[in-house]
Amino acid sequence: MKKIIISTFAISALLFTTSCEDDFDTDVSEVVVTKGEADFTRYVSLGNSLTSGYRDGALYRDGQNESYPSMIAAQMKLVGGGDFKQPMMPDNYGGLLLNVGGSTNVQIASTKLYIDSFINGSPDLKNANGGVATTVTNTVLTGPFNNLGVPGAKVSHLLAPGYGNVSGVIPKTANPYFVRFASSPTTSIIADFKAQNPTFFSLWIGNNDALLYALAGADGSAETLTPPAQFAQYYNLLINEIASTNAKGVIANIPSVTSIPSLTTIPTNPLTAAVLGNGNVAIGEATIDNLNTNIYGPLNQILTALGAGDRIKPLSKTASNPLLIKDESLTPLNTQITAAALASGNTQLIALAAYLGATYGQARQAKPGDLVPLTTKAAIGTLETVPAGVPASLGARGVAYPFADKYVLIPSEITEINTAIDAYNVTIKAAAAAKGYAFVDANKKMNELGSQSGISWDGVKYTAKFVSGGAFSLDGVHLTGRGYAIIANEFIKSINATYKSTLPQVNPNNYSGVTFP
Template identity: 40%
Template sequence: MIKNYKWLLLLSLTIAACSSDDDEGGTVDEPITAGSADFSKYVALGNSLTAGFSDNALFKRGQENAYPNIMSQQFALAGGGTFTTPFVGDDNIGGLLLGGTQIQGPRLAILGFSGSTPNIGSLPVAPVTEVTNQLTGPFNNMGVPGAKSFHLIAPGYGNVAGVATGQANPYYARFASSSSSTILGDAMAQNPTFFSLWIGNNDVLAYATSGGTGTNQVGNLNPATYGPNDITDPGVFANVYSGLLDGMTANGAKGVVGNIPYVTTIPFFRTVPYNPVPLDAATAAQLNAGFAPYNGGLQVAAANGLISPEEATRRTISFQAGAGNKVVIVDSYLTNLAGLSLPSYRQATAEDLILLTARSFIGTTVGGNPAAVNGLSVPLADSWVLSKDEVAEIKTATDAYNASIATLADSKGLALFDANSLLQQVYNGGIRFGNYHMSASFVTGGAFSLDGVHPGARGYALIANKMLEAINAKYGSNFKGVDPADYQIQYPAQL
């Protein structure tokens, strides 16, 4: 009987000790399991987002914080193997050289402040990464900045000899297995057990960031004839994407795919307002006088049935004293009135998106002439603005791409990362985690880097977590993800 009491006493002490550890935070973590997936060989395919591109450059620290790298560290907890990356030079500056000639610029950084306003510029240090210094692979991170969907199956896309003529990609040229290899082929050759595929952003993004200067290639099924800033035909995208998934799943690999976010959710298109100009009364009157002949010509065109009264009103240009004056833009979607010597001008509306690059251009003068002010007396060219009609074209293409991605992912039994919904959430109010808030605000929001297009380190951590959530839901794994607070908002000038 006394012996039994002794064992009860020992048991009670053990329970007390466990309770004490729990109170101090010493809980036992749940073991990480892979579920029905095998993460022993993970390969990531995609574009600059997969590569870890930030601040308008590819640099080593950014590559280290790429979402596939973050995910691979989580996969390692459930049997994942080594994950290799084709790192650029150790300078952490970014930029590329071809035969000693700089072909890609260094990264952006905050170089100082004017009051509370950050001065953003390129680092004044020459890049040292030479394209011709090819790396020996294979590499698990197959993200290639600039790649569109069809580039992943294009032989010779990594041919160094073709880089100078624009026929090949300098980033892929650094680590392509041969001059005729394809990104898909190099990925398949590694026989992955798990893959991620996030491709298609550039199929609309290049058109958007150029201000819609490319062509919407809907109906053109030959991507070999596309220009660099064109929108890919949805049918071409669907066929290419289907082939990509066929290739990556041929040996039974499982994976996660990401859909395409609306470009209208990123800071590159949401930082510069359409009505940023303050004017005094004299300047407003002077501008109105300058545009009076144009406005009068619109009324003549409407009276003769060449344009509707509604279009005449839409094109009429008017300024007033005070803040909130709208910039004047060129809009090629307006009725052509060249026969009346009337250009296609109008003032921007909230449906138009002014490019981030126009921030330092609006208000400058042409040739030092104070009467020729860009955005006011001199309309902004199409390359500075994404008009509402161009936004609509991009949305139509994006919706078609995403429908194909969802259908094909489901048919292959793959996890789907809804990047479109995530970035809409980041833009519309942001995301809270712990004591932090992440939004799409330029510089300070925490989600995007200084180029306004690509995520920063914290943004990539968020993407990795959301991809892991999609993987957990599909395959029954239980990855916990990382704490985005452990990742910086912006990279400093000196790393």
């Protein structure tokens, strides 16, 4: 046994008491570090990108070295834990290439993001190495690997044979990240887990069952939301497979999508006459005058007459203006708008009558309660194809042309997603209780990060604010090294409380955050 100075968090866990969850306590006691009732000899982690150490939009070496399971494993090693092997990327660019035969490689994942500069208060993000990936996906690494976190994986994927078969990458029946280190083309993640005969495990899976759908603006044609009943079926199958190893372990639940900066950073009203900083998009006074005269003004009059005047109002030259979006929950007014345009006597509206009805029948301006993904910002003002005879400027997405479903989450979609996540979390907590596993309320911790007060560690404050908050990386979804350390401590606290161990926590301030130019 080894003596080490640890924080009073660990003491609290040992004594089964609770203390402030978001403030660092100065080290004041010397405690013997023990494994308690657990055996950390062979620790294997299961999960998705959050487990792998993915950050800044890519998987790369420095991020992997600061994965939360590797941090936990280092603490376990103090009490007999073994080595923790990860399927390392070859460089710090990230990104993936797929060999499709002969000498032909196809890039299927981009390189990591970095801040090139700040423009009007917002970071100008670019991809490392000019966006060119150097890792050939189907160069299989030699395992076994203790970190089985696979970016993009859903719960069902951990059970799927052939999920690491390179021939399934293009048809999307396999995962290029698992292709890199699967023990065989026919194996599954859970099979590679069981083959290691683990003595302890961690499981954080299920985020992608809701998050991918959320990031796609709840566009079901792009991504799907796993039905709660199906989630429960797959999750319980997975837990039963894990339980067959007799390993002890810890599992975590799923954060709400409203707690991550990828969905809370871009305002619903970024359109301005001139740049005002904070990432606003300047569309110019001339554009505002043109839109008010030819679209916003006439549409407001028509919609007001139809009892829906709050959907679209004229733009302001002095205040920030909302994005224009399509809201599929609204009653379609296509025919009514077309008829009103034809009856207006306005030759321009008459010429555009059919286009107006088809385009603005379910259009409205965005408002508080909507969520705009980070990726949507780059699409603001890009041109949609418009019919012949319609001015091209009317195809400016989010400005004159309503953003499609994939660009914005509306309240009903947010409710749909969070209702599903709540159901997922009921399943996860019940599974932990039924098997006696330690349980981490990751949802609660992420909500703390999302609060105004955030989380403090030894005088350093962490929040979910994009770039400046310190906890989230440049993709707004995945954590920084410091953010992963915060999560690692939640796992460690739960392990200590459940198995009477006294693993010391890690110091988040010792890990990397966002790199500024």
